[in-house]
Amino acid sequence: MRQPQFRPVPSQLSPVSAVVLSLFASTSAWGAVAEMDVPIHVAEVEFNDQFLQQSGDGAHIDISRFSKGNVALPGDYRADLYVNGSWLGRAEVHLRQPNAGGGVQVCFDRALLERVGVDLTKLPAEAAARLEKGTDACITLPSLINDATATFDNGEQRLDVSVPQIALARTARGYVEPRYWDEGVTAARLQYNANAYHSDSYGVSSTQGYVGVNAGINIGPWRFRHNGSLTSGTQTATHYQSVQTNLQRSIAPLKSQLTIGDAFTDGAVFDSVGFRGVQLASDDRMYPESQRGYAPIVRGIANSHARVQVRQNGNLLYETTVAPGAFEIDDLYPTGYGGNLDVVVTEADGSVRTSTVPFAAAVNALRPGVTRFSTTLGEYRNPTVQSHPVLFQGTVQHGFTNLITGYGGFVASPGYMAAQVGAALNTKYGAFGLDITQANTHLDHEPDRSGQSLRLSYSKLVEPTNTNLSVAAYRYSSRGYLGLADAMALRDFDKHNIGYPTNGIQRGRLQVTVNQSLPAGYGSFYVSGSTQNYWDRSGTDTQLQAGYNNSYKRLNYSLAISRQLDTGTNRWDNRVMLTLGIPLGTGPHAPYSSTSVQGGGNAPAAVTTAVAGTLGADSAFSYGLNAGYSSSGGGASSNTTAGANASYMSPVTTITGSVSKSSNYTQGSVGVSGGVVAYSGGVAFTPAMGDTLAIVEAKDAAGARIANGSGLRVDPWGHAVVSSLSPFASNQVEIDPKGLPINVELKSTQQSVAPTAGAVVRLKFDTENAGRAAILGIRTANGQPVPFGAEVSNAQGQSIGTVAQAGRIIARGLKTDTGTLLVNWGKDTGEHCSVDYALPKVDKKMSASYSVVDVVCR
Structure with a gap:
């Protein structure tokens, strides 16, 4: 039984x-x-x-x-x-x-x-x-x-x-078995973002409107999605554009996603392009977070039950205890561009051995034994090209060892074919990536083109100076080489005999990014730049950015410099911007003030000041004020601007608005965004919506805060939508009972769920109306308080509390406004009595308050 x-x-x-x-x-x-x-x-x-x-x-x-x-x-x-x-x-x-x-x-x-x-x-x-x-x-x-x-x-x-x-x-850290993945419930969902904008500039008035939608239906493991936008304006006709429509589902045994309809290829091997067709591609989210990205496998041998620590740049990344013999650690979290790993093995007798494992994440590097793949069949999709030829693309990446990851791919379309092979190397001298691509393009009215493209990338953390050479990449393409997007554009121009694109065929490109942390108190700086030239046009596209960031006490400051070559005029455009920021107060809602000064180049010198902050217990209301002044010199073209913006995140939607005015224009806008989910349990509204959702059901818990989102609370109908879930991983959804009516109890305040991608999962938190709560001051017939520690029970013999100081008790679970309670502090005659209580009438809005009643125990 x-x-x-x-x-x-x-x-x-x-x-x-x-x-x-x-x-x-x-x-x-x-x-x-x-x-x-x-x-x-x-x-x-x-x-x-x-x-x-x-x-x-x-x-x-x-x-x-x-x-x-x-x-x-x-x-x-x-x-x-x-x-x-x-x-x-x-x-x-x-x-x-x-x-x-x-x-x-x-x-x-x-x-x-x-x-x-x-x-x-x-x-x-x-x-x-x-x-x-x-x-x-x-x-x-x-x-x-x-x-x-x-x-x-x-x-x-x-x-x-x-x-x-x-x-x-x-199992790896964070791993959730596929059988525990939750496909969710059948549901319809709509995410919306609407905005209306009006401006008056130089006597010309214009109004534009925009509504963006992301609609979908979930049935079992299938996810139907449609993205589109509706635009309208005083000078343009109303137009609806369908951006993307597809059907998706997860394929757990292959750790992949099946997509039917409109989507994009990934850019891991070839450049990403749009297609309409069918795709089966690996989904890294199906791996636990500790196995995503690249991190080497750490192997070693322990002579006893030993403690193993893995450190990087002095930071402890991992610690575990291993049994005597060989051990293997394959679930390190990826840590950006790295630094070598120090493996410290402390034996049971106190002896310590240290070894080093090289770690620098190269482009396309995978963990040993991990394979990623992608197969796509459909038609090429690009709104700027009239032709939509059939497209097939297949790619594969595999991690062979800590040192080598191999990758390659093949893409084919009528009149175009390309193949690539490459490798990523992780060495103590840094991470290298090298690949070569062969492409052939057939043209109807011009000679066919054939060529190669060689790409070399490098990244390294220079530990003595803590210099992070994040990306250093060079790509050289021969005159006849065309990427897929360039080839499709050129074939389209050639087919319709409408001339040829003037963007230029890329010849070489160099890109470098360096981040440098300085000693404590001296801040950090960065430098990045790129240069690119072409086969069929003169000139070089070159740009350079540099910046410095630091703080002094509560003052934050930064300096940014940019230098860019204008290929049209062949002149350099140099700009400098200094930004100062400081909080105006110390409270949780203290506003933050920032001031920036910029100048140089062809743009006028400008000064801008802004103040931003939040209000409300959940920071649901945010605001900003800004003012600026710009001048090109002599005050001849000076311009003064002032503006304000605000947003409010209600339990069901987010409302935004802004106004601004300058010497040349007046502007105003208003917007609303959020989401709606309809399912068998009703309709739930949310001020912000993500891809993977949980609907919290908590009857009579209106106003209770959901710990998973800022300002997220249970609505008056007992619903809340948590939109920040990570697919294929364990997510904890928690209700904070603070603020609940006194007579409502949650049987549990936390639940765990591992949804699949795009799922709408249903989490029911059982509640119980436990009756009213009251503070009773219980005294005997002679006016003395009943003994401390006496037990109080209801007429059914169920304990409702214990008497504290001065004969007072917080009695919960009083099902009726009037009744009798039993007080017992011993087994002998005279060591028990009964109390008749009568609580004042209250409505539901007052249910969060305790009633205080003094009673006499007979």
Whole structure:
């Protein structure tokens, strides 16, 4: 027979009572059920009740009910699961009492063991047979795994499990098994962004409107999406543009996404282009975060149970304990452009060994053993080209070792064909990437073109100076080489005999980015630049940017310099901008002021000052004020501007507005954005919408804050939309009960979910109307307060609290406005009495307030 369900129940002791009682306890077994090799009895707690004597009459208080603490009863619980200190979400926990008079035990079945992460193949044959038999007997964890323990805390509704690492299945950090991925519910969704803009400039008035939509329907694993925009204006006709429409779903065994319709190829091997057709491509999000990007595998040998630390530039990235023998660490998080890894092995006898693993993330580098692929078949899609030929593209990348990643691809279309092969190298001298592409283009009215493109990239963190050479890339293309986009444009021009593009065929391109951190207190600076020349036109496109950032106390300042060659006039345009910023106050809503001064080049010198801040408990209201002055010299062309903007994030939408005025124009705009989700449980609104969502359902919890978003609260209909979920990973969604009506209780405040990409998952937080709450001042017939520590129960015998100082109690769970309570502080005659209470009438809007009532105990 199934045991009754239990829910978390707060301790019935008042805070002061619990503290006082715990001070006088000689042993501690407060609310915990410990599981060992044999069932144990809960240790009794002894209190010295002499410390709890009432002044005046010396009444004796019976506190024997606290002798075994908050002991859990047999039943089924839903509790937080912690394994070796890490939270894994909530799980069903079964407590049974195998022996009469003994303590309850946590019972484990195959499902709970798999949830804990136990490798079932490592269980002894006898233990595995017991699981397979599936008897009604309670199977404890220590009987299955040596040195394993399970402790259930009834007060916290928490199960702590300790399992030796050798008995756990080896998985990367953050890994969630595909069978736990949630495809979500059937739902329709709409994300919108609307804006109206009006301006008067030099006597000409104009108004424009824009509405952008991202609409979709989820059915099982399928995701239908449509992006489009509607524009209208006083000088333009109303026009709707369909940007992209497709159907997608996840293919878990291949760690990939299937796309049917409009989409873009990735730019890992070839340049990204648009297509309309079918694509099957790897989805890196299906790997845990600790295995995305590039990081080397760290291998070594331990002579004992040793501690292994992985450090980079003095920062501790990873630490674990390994058994004697060979070990392997393959779940390091990627750390940008790197720095060599120092591996420190500390043996049990205290001896230390250190080794170095080179680490610099090259372009297209993958972890050893990881493969990425992409296959696309469809028609070429580009709104600037009239022709839409059939396109096929296939790419593959594979990490062979820590040193080498190989990649390549093939693309074909009528009149065009290209193939690429390349490698990424991770060495102690830095990360190198080298690839070569061969392309052939057929033209109807011009000679065919054939050529090669060679690309070399390099990145390195120079540790002695902490200089990060983030990107240094050079690409050389022969005269006959054309990329896919250039070839399609040229073939389109050639086919329709409308001339040839004048952008120029790229010959060489060099790009460099350097970031330098200076000693503490001296800030940092960056330098980046690029230069590019062409085969069929003169001139070189060159640009250079440099900047310096630092702070002094609360003042932040930066200096930015740019130098760009104007190929039209063959003249350099040089500009300099200095920016100063400081908070105007110290509170959480203190506004921030920034002032910038810029000049140089052909643009007029300008000074701009802006102040921005937020208001409200959730910073839902934000505002900004700005003013500026510009002049080209002598005041002949001076211009003064002033403006303001504001936005408000309500529970259902975001509203924005702005106004500005200058010597030459007047401008005003208003906008609204947000999202709507419709599903079988109703309709939910949100002020901001992402791709992967969770709908929180919490009846009667209107106004409760959702910890996953700034200003996000449960709406009056009991819904909230959490739009910041990471697909294929464990996400914790939490409700903060602060602000809930006193008579509403949440049975749980946190849930874990691992949605697939684009899913709309449904999370139901059960609530219960626990009745009214009141502060009762209870006195005896002679006017004395009832004894401290006396237990108060309702007419059904259910405890509702314990009397604290001055005979007062916070009584919760009063189902009716009038009734009778029983007060008991001993077993003898005269050590109990009854109370008739009558609470004042209140409406639901006042339910968050305590009623304070003085009563007499008969």
